[in-house]
Amino acid sequence: MKLNFSKEDFNKNKDNIMFNEDFVKNNFPNKRKENWKFTDLEKILNFKFKELSVYNKKNTITFNEKLQFDHYYLISINGNISKYNFGNGEKKFSSSSKFDTKDLLLKANKIHPFNNFTQDIKNDTLLAQNIAFADRGYNLELASSLSKPIVIYNIFKHDLENKFINISNEIKLLNSDITVIEYNIDYSNSSFFRSTFQIFDLNKSNLNYFIINKGSSKSYNYVRNKIKIDKSNYENYIFTSGTKFKKEDSEISLNSEDSSAKIMSAVFLKNDDHQEIQSTIRHKKPNCKSFQKIKNILKDGSKGIFQGKVHVSKEAQKTDAYQISKGLLLDQKSEFSTKPELEIYADDVKCSHGSTSGNIDEQAQYYLMSRGLSKKNATRLIVKGFLTDVISEIKNKDLKKIINSHLDDVINYEN
Amino acid sequence: MLKIINLKASTGGKDILKGLNLEIKTGEVHAIMGPNGSGKSTLANVLSGKPGYDISGEINFEGKKLNNVPIEERAQNGIFLAFQYPLEIPGVNTSNFLRTAINSIRKAKGEKELDALSFIKLIKEKASELKIDEKFLSRQLNVGFSGGEKKKNEILQMKLLEPKLSVLDETDSGLDIDALRIVADGVNSYKNKDNSFLIITHYQRLLDYIKPDYIHVLSNGKIIKTGRSELGQQLEKTGYKYLN
Numbered sequence: 001m002k003l004n005f006s007k008e009d010f011n012k013n014k015d016n017i018m019f020n021e022d023f024v025k026n027n028f029p030n031k032r033k034e035n036w037k038f039t040d041l042e043k044i045l046n047f048k049f050k051e052l053s054v055y056n057k058k059n060t061i062t063f064n065e066k067l068q069f070d071h072y073y074l075i076s077i078n079g080n081i082s083k084y085n086f087g088n089g090e091k092k093f094s095s096s097s098k099f100d101t102k103d104l105l106l107k108a109n110k111i112h113p114f115n116n117f118t119q120d121i122k123n124d125t126l127l128a129q130n131i132a133f134a135d136r137g138y139n140l141e142l143a144s145s146l147s148k149p150i151v152i153y154n155i156f157k158h159d160l161e162n163k164f165i166n167i168s169n170e171i172k173l174l175n176s177d178i179t180v181i182e183y184n185i186d187y188s189n190s191s192f193f194r195s196t197f198q199i200f201d202l203n204k205s206n207l208n209y210f211i212i213n214k215g216s217s218k219s220y221n222y223v224r225n226k227i228k229i230d231k232s233n234y235e236n237y238i239f240t241s242g243t244k245f246k247k248e249d250s251e252i253s254l255n256s257e258d259s260s261a262k263i264m265s266a267v268f269l270k271n272d273d274h275q276e277i278q279s280t281i282r283h284k285k286p287n288c289k290s291f292q293k294i295k296n297i298l299k300d301g302s303k304g305i306f307q308g309k310v311h312v313s314k315e316a317q318k319t320d321a322y323q324i325s326k327g328l329l330l331d332q333k334s335e336f337s338t339k340p341e342l343e344i345y346a347d348d349v350k351c352s353h354g355s356t357s358g359n360i361d362e363q364a365q366y367y368l369m370s371r372g373l374s375k376k377n378a379t380r381l382i383v384k385g386f387l388t389d390v391i392s393e394i395k396n397k398d399l400k401k402i403i404n405s406h407l408d409d410v411i412n413y414e415n
Numbered sequence: 416m417l418k419i420i421n422l423k424a425s426t427g428g429k430d431i432l433k434g435l436n437l438e439i440k441t442g443e444v445h446a447i448m449g450p451n452g453s454g455k456s457t458l459a460n461v462l463s464g465k466p467g468y469d470i471s472g473e474i475n476f477e478g479k480k481l482n483n484v485p486i487e488e489r490a491q492n493g494i495f496l497a498f499q500y501p502l503e504i505p506g507v508n509t510s511n512f513l514r515t516a517i518n519s520i521r522k523a524k525g526e527k528e529l530d531a532l533s534f535i536k537l538i539k540e541k542a543s544e545l546k547i548d549e550k551f552l553s554r555q556l557n558v559g560f561s562g563g564e565k566k567k568n569e570i571l572q573m574k575l576l577e578p579k580l581s582v583l584d585e586t587d588s589g590l591d592i593d594a595l596r597i598v599a600d601g602v603n604s605y606k607n608k609d610n611s612f613l614i615i616t617h618y619q620r621l622l623d624y625i626k627p628d629y630i631h632v633l634s635n636g637k638i639i640k641t642g643r644s645e646l647g648q649q650l651e652k653t654g655y656k657y658l659n
Contacts, residue, residue, distance in 0.1 A: 361504075362466075363502055364502050364504045367501070367504070368512070370489075370495075370498075371512075371519070371572060371576065372487050372491050372523065372576065374487050374519065378487075381504075381511075382504060382506075382507065384506065385506025385555070385556075386505070386506055387506070388505075388507075388555075
């Protein structure tokens, strides 16, 4: 696979960065790397794309399919913020956009948020590429709570075939309690590769971060999250059914006492979709909690993967860490792989993990059918039931409704 | 309503029903008793269409051959099986399931589906008749239900789905005296001249509450004796041995 870009595509600050064009061009990670053992990106991209060209267009859009509940929003088109509404009507976003409150800052990223991590670049082509090419994304800073959730309408449109889109985002919270919903809608009907690097910096804050897909997407997505948690609680809910390929890597640091991190996911994979969630949660201080629940339903030769590592440092006594991953396989062709890892250096902790995968319970199917339900409807009920304990963790009623209907769409469309 | 002629059923190479004949007319209540392993549950399963059995002979329901009718169509046509061991289905909301079930059957009959409000009204009424706490309806289907709650839930489903033929497979097992009475009252209040029952039980106890028109003794895959309700009392005293 050939990677096309011009000198102009390089970010201005690339002089600070120790990499060269050849490195950026080559070497997508492959299964020889431990974190990529279930997802050979090199092979996957080579199989799909003959070439990828760096996408550098910036577009605006009128978007009228907003969710029916009270919220603020950003509209992003192909990764580029185009409009926003924080309660004073919809406004066009520009680098000089002003906000009524000094507690809120929204700007385009000038400096790549991962700039401080450039020492990692040597072994990390994806990071090097993102730093080299990321020309879009947002920087959101909040120093107080918002009364409404923020929806980020993440829209992809126009011809993106064989394009390589690089996005970098940053969310910084101080004394803030917010809910963010990344709502992905892909109208492009194209196969493209999207690489997103994000930093979440939480200080005395609560962040509930939801990722929901509307409809399906032929795109290939890689997301890297670096999440720093200080006296804060982070909750991540992943509902990305319908994406052809996705790998979401999260590196979470619980940096001060009484903090928590949660990753919950419920997805239905089909049509040889491939999705991986990989997390590393570092318990650095005492009395922190982490909780992970990953549920995959798999069909049509799809692949679901969860690699979850929990690292408890010597200092982190009274850590409470739990992870469970479950796969429900609807046919013989599909696969669910998990690799749980616990690395514990403290001696007074509660850490556990579990993983199961299995087929649909035929006795349950029979029971439901004996009440007049067709096999299809019986299967739907069981499949939805399998995902229910993830949905029941959602506290916001509006969101629960939206996600329920999202999952109903996904489940009722298939099988 | 139901006519079974020379029914044979085997599973995993093992013959269980070995030529069973039974006729249940509309409005009748029949009870089947018999020792463990005689084929009582197999008969119930085969009537409901449970997969995994090799069948020969004929089952006729309302004049139509039932042998190859799919499970859900049997339910839609009016056959109901109250399970001996109702399944726990995690994540499936009881009320949501009941609504899907009743609407599947209504739809098959060409009736209008119940909207949420009419359904809630109906389900509350039926649940209170069986002294089922409304809270159960919002719980996951049978998950963590006690034995008695599960059986009451079966009878609730029967009353909601209004079958023509109800097969109760050891519905009395695991019930305390109060629950037994509630379940029996539930059955009795539903019983009328247009529907029929096949009650499978080990004990006369249930039949003290629900009076059968006929009692059959099933042994080794065949009905070996048929009598009126006195037969049950006699069996209670003497056991099955004297029949052999």
